[in-house]
Amino acid sequence: MATITFKGNPVTLLGNEVKVGDQAPNFTVLANDLSEVTLQDSKGSVRLISVVPSIDTGVCDAQTRRFNEEAAKLDNVKVLTVSVDLPFAQKRWCGANGIDNVQTLSDHRDLSFGEAYGVAIQELRLLARAVFVVDSNDKVTYAEYVSEATNHPDYEAAVQAAGQAK
Template sequence: MATITLKGNTIQTSGELPEIGSKAPDFKLTNAALETKSLSDFSGSKLILNIFPSIDTGTCEASVRTFNREASELENTKVLCISRDLPFAQARFCGAEGIDNVITLSDYKNGNFGENYGLDITTGPLETLLSRCIVVLDEDGVVKYTEQVPEIVDEPNYKAALEALL
């Protein structure tokens, strides 16, 4: 389990992020069209998994905006923005913001993504939501970079995530 903070208050996650060099765990997440997507649906592309608690918070919004802007410059790379928000909320935000370079996916159905990636928040006011993390995968689904953001209200290290794609 990882120890992180929410505005300085200690909270826990369910485990640790996948190890660098390991094969990423598969997942089943729901897209805006309510279709189930798995890791194999993105095979052959580099992936940035931008994981966060809720699209309805300023820091989460900022990460989606930043990766949307950066994604337009990335070759053979997809940015998956993952939360437990309903797909409708994710689509509403992206539509209102004109965001179209990222793919939103929801872990609302069964929570297996958060469980398998070790990033469910298990204590505190955000319990059951996903912690703020970045996981970068190569074209074969091998983990190249991870970041468990230590203070959940802080933004991730965008530069390090993008450099891991090189």
């Protein structure tokens, strides 16, 4: 399992670490209108999944904005941002910030995504910062668990991986 810290303090991640080559685990999260969304809903597309602790914080804000910009340049790639923020808060934040190329998804209800991808922080009930690329056949082609949750992910590597996935 990846060793992750949050503000310098080690945290316990629930679930199993996902590795390149793995079959991407399915999950059930909530869209901004409270409808359920699963990995299977976007089958046939490449998915770049950006995981953030809370969309209203500086690094999470910057990460979501960056992937929103990159999404406009990527063909046949769906960019999903997952956090435990309430769907209402995600919708408000996206509207206030002009985010329209990324689908924000809430894992607040049961941590389905967090546990399936090994990013649920037990001590905080937040998700650890991570980025995954899942190809159109549901294989993981890129996985980054950011070692310090307050640091940025490797944007270039993630975007390159998404661009190369089929």
